[in-house]
Amino acid sequence: MAPSRPRFPLPLDAVRSGDRGPGARRPAAAPEPPMLRPQAPLDAAARDRARQTVPAGLGLDSEQVRERLIRRLEAQGLRDPRVAAALRAVPRHLFVDSALAQQAYEDTSLPIGWGQTISKPSVVARMLELLIAPQPAGRPLRLLEIGSGCGYQAAVMLQLGVSRLVSIERLRPLHELAQARLAPHRGDRLRLVHGDGRLGHAPMAPYDGIIAAAGGEALPEAWLAQLAPGGRLVAPLARSPGGPQCLAVVDRMADGRLVEQRHEAVLFVPLESGVA
Ligand code: SAH
Secondary structure, eight states, rough: OOOOOOSSSBBBGGBHHHSSSOOOOOOOOOOOOOOBBOOHHHHHHHHHHOOOOSSOOOOOOOHHHHHHHHHHHHHTTTTHHHHHHHHHHHOOGGSSGGGGGGGTTTTOOOEETEEEEEEEEHHHHHHHHHHHHTOTTTEEEEEEEOOOTSSSHHHOOOOOOGGEEEEEEEEEHHHHHHHHTGGGGBBTEEEESSSGGGGGGGGGGOOOEEESSEEEBBBOOOHHTTTTEEEEEEEESSSSSOOOEEEEEEETTTOOOOEEEEEEOOOOEEESSSOO
């Protein structure tokens, strides 16, 4: 029997597992994990700036410097070798201002201008691990990112065996920054869009994975509509404007049903409307 089509927009409660019918389940109660703070306050980033973390004699281009970060992330729980390899492949220092490059391999967020920050590597790792967990290794992925920022996470996603990546940014200067940083990757697989990511990008839908680097109070209708069967959405979500956020994961099952889980508390910049 075909399930009834969900009506949009879906408030968080409507995609709770309890409403999803047979087979849906709530995640088992687990101890509260620590809050992930991908966009730490800028003053903290400025404070961090004083610290020199690259051992004397090692340049930022050194694979050893990047490898140290990957090993730290693995010690913190990173398990998926596809995500570890993707993070290993991308020189993060090339995506931040040269004055901040010395901190690029610390697990910290850094300012990228216009009040925005590049997410912490551990948060990028966690979200990408969740994003591709349902996908078998080796299958080309069609991915959508909301919030290109400086383009770092998009560069990591391009290493995940994508057949197509669309990344949307609402702030034109950051869209242009991502274009510049990702210039070596321009081509058929990558499309950078200046626009309101809440609308997704219908011309290239559907997507096997949709990831948002900014959080709103509801999951936009377009994201759920553009999620392929077997696909997964990972996004920060708040219950009320400015309220606490958690990581929401929504799977579109093969029969079209949506199943939602909620994970740890996070703190992302707000998902804004319109473009600037
Ligand atoms: N993935 C980025 C992190 C960017 S921070 C990186 O690796 O650098 C979040 C970004 O989301 C900001 O650049 C912000 O401008 C953008 N953003 C917020 N609301 C948006 C929306 N509705 N559409 C597109 N981008 C949005």
